[in-house]
Amino acid sequence: MSLYQRLQVHAECQPDKTAIDSEAGDLSYQQLKVLTDWCVEYFQSLDLKTGDRVAILSLNHPDWFIAAFAAAQCGVVLVPLNWRLSVDELKYVIEDCEPKFLLHDLEFANTAAELNLSFTEMQLARFGESEFPPQGSSSDTPTAIVDVDAPYLIVYTSGTTGRPKGAVLTQKAIMCSAEMSQHMTDITADDRVLNVLPLFHVGGLNIQPLPALLYGATLVLHARFNPDDAAAALAQKKITLINSVPTLLQAMLSSPNWKPDSYPAMRAISIGSTDVPVSLINQVHDSGIPLIQVYGATETGPVAIYQRIEHADRVGCIGRAGILCNVRLCNEEGCEVEPGESGEIQVKGDNIFCKYWRNENATDASIKDGWFCTGDVAHCDAEGFYWFDDRLKHVVISGGENIYPAELERVIRDVPGVDEVAVVGRVDERWGEVPVAVIAGSADKNAVLQSCESLARFKRPKDVVIVDVLPRNALGKIQVQQVKALIG
Secondary structure (H helix, E strand, O other), X not given: OOHHHHHHHHHHHOOOOEEEEEOOEEEEHHHHHHHHHHHHHHHHHOOOOOOOEEEEEOOOOHHHHHHHHXXXXXXXXXXXXXXXXXXXXXXXXXXXXXXXXXXXXXXXXXXXXXXXXXXXXXXXXXXXXXOEOOOOOOOOOOOOOOOOOOEEEEEEEEOXXXXXXXXXXXXXXXXXXXXXXHHHHOOOOOOEEEEOOOOOOXXXXXXXXXXXXXXOOEEEEOOOOOHHHHHXXXXXXXXXXXXXXXXXHHHHHOOOOOOHHHOOOOOEEEEOOOOOOHHHHHHHHHOOOOEEEEEEOHHHXXXXXXXXXXXXXXXXXXXXXXXXXXXXXXXXXXXXXXXXOEEEEEEEEOOOOOEEOOOHHHHHHHEEOOEXXXXXXXXXXXXXXXXXXEEOOOOEEEOOEEEOHHHHHHHHOOOOOEEEEEEEEEEEOOOEEEEEEEXXXXXXXXXXXXXXXXXXXHHOOOEEEEEOOOOEOOOOOEOHHHHHHHOO
């Protein structure tokens, strides 16, 4: 069954039920299907063919899901764009995936227009306007051009080279991950799910929002995160489930609107994207709400390992392997480790991506005999519960966003006086981590900081540390842990 067919079932069985509750207005399941059908006709009228890409640059909006279900029905490939990126960074992604169409909202109309100057063959349409989705001419269900094993979503995630890579996910992968998400929290049509995470992340899209719609629940959609609004909505909208990241959840708990006694409907909060502080878990548990962890990556759809609500008392645990995928831990020789020993997390199943877009070398390096090598390290206890240890990849996670040091290092190396550079994460009370550039040479600190102004604001180094030489091992490789010791 395809994503569109799942929508069709709910439109027939509970047509008047609210599917999406948002600032832009409510949509019933029947309305969502009608608008999706119009969007399918619209895509087809633009001569979009199976495999053509459609990019989305928008805050969270109901039209996002209209486009998503329509793409699933007519074989179009969606490319969510991270609106936190600079124009230059967005240009790289667009040049790589070559979308024929860019859907955007009013917030990013100027950015879309600027991008269109560089990519004139790419057509534009704006969310929330009469032009999208335009009223269709037929009430019949559009002809399906559906292959659930074909590319459906390309989500760009930077790699160790610093250049973004497009992880290609099929409908089958998205639905497999969604089914595991349902198993994680037992989502039913009775649930009211609040989403404040950006939909351009596969975690923001597919840990709860899309599963909520696939299982007939009501999705309460906020355009962007505001801690006071989110905390208030938990009571006002009788929310039963919400997914978050540590930085955002801590902001909600610090809001004057956080009143857990007013959330009798709340069944659980799920959380992921980075290490979750035990103090935060305990704080939520003290309020009487279960907090459960979910682990995965863009390349795993993203759900791969998770706690169920009955396992919330295992504080710090990231859960057991998902019911529809296999997980193993391997050492550097590729052999599985014994219980209690640490090894790289590897995932195999219908939920993993099929390839990196136009990047065969990166695909071959990441998928070995069907196993996706995550680059993360964990250990597993005798009962099959996983505990996160560390990251093989030197990613800095700041406020739930991945920052890849190589991307910053490539820019900083061009600054006069920089002999060598390493970017590492410094613990930060607000953001979890922030990037810090460690420089060997005579470069000016301000020049280093200014060199990164072309990057998204969240990626820019928050400090520059000057040293005589960077620590390296016998093979000449920079010792990241020793570099971290230099930044205090």
